[in-house]
Amino acid sequence: DGGITQSPKYLFRKEGQNVTLSCEQNLNHDAMYWYRQDPGQGLRLIYYSQIVNDFQKGDIAEGYSVSREKKESFPLTVTSAQKNPTAFYLCASSIEGGSSGRNQPQHFGDGTRLSIL
C-alpha cells in the first residue's frame, strides 16, 4: 500500500541527546514536510523540502535539522538545542513541490510522540 511511514511511534529523549525521527514515503511525492503538534494546538511547520537535496525552514526550525538525500526519505533530528521537544511530530508529503503543486493536499503519516526522560 502507498503511504507515509513514520518511526518510531514513541520516542524518549534524554537530556542533551539528539534523536532522529524517520519519515519514509512510497507515494513518489516530490515535497515533504515536518510539523509539530502541541496539545490543543494546530500544527506548526518545522521544515519542508520541495525536492531532493533541498529544504527550507518553517516557522519553528530552531533546534531541529533535516536532510533530503533521497526522494522517499526526510528524517528529522531533534537536537539538544531544542529545549522543549515534547510534542507529537507529523510528517507529510504532497505530489509536487513546484508552484503548480502548491495547492495539492498534503498526506500525513501516523506521527511520532516524543517525550523527555
Next chain:
Amino acid sequence: AQKVTQAQTEISVVEKEDVTLDCVYETRDTTYYLFWYKQPPSGELVFLIRRNSFDEQNEISGRYSWNFQKSTSSFNFTITASQVVDSAVYFCALLSGGSNYKLTFGKGTLLTVNP
C-alpha cells in the same frame, strides 16, 4: 499574515444529530486554498476537502458538506446525521499566495459523538 480561527474548541453531540464546525480565515491574497483535515485518535491527519478561492460552490460528499463564503471569510463544515466514528479533531487550514507551501492550521475542534 495568514490566520485561521476555529472558535469551537470542543463540541459534543448525540449520534444522528447534525453538527457544524466553524472556520474563519484571514489572508490578503486573492488566490488561496482552504482545506479540512480529520485527526482521529490514532493521530494521522486525513485529508477531507480542498477548495480554491475562485470556487465558491458548496460541496456535498455523503454526510459531509462544506459552505464556503468569501464575503464572511468562512469555510464551515457540516456533518449530517453524525456517527460515533466521526469523533475526532477537525482542522481547517489555509494555503495562500505568499506562504510558500506553508499550511496555516487552526487550533482544531474536538468533536465527540456520543451513542
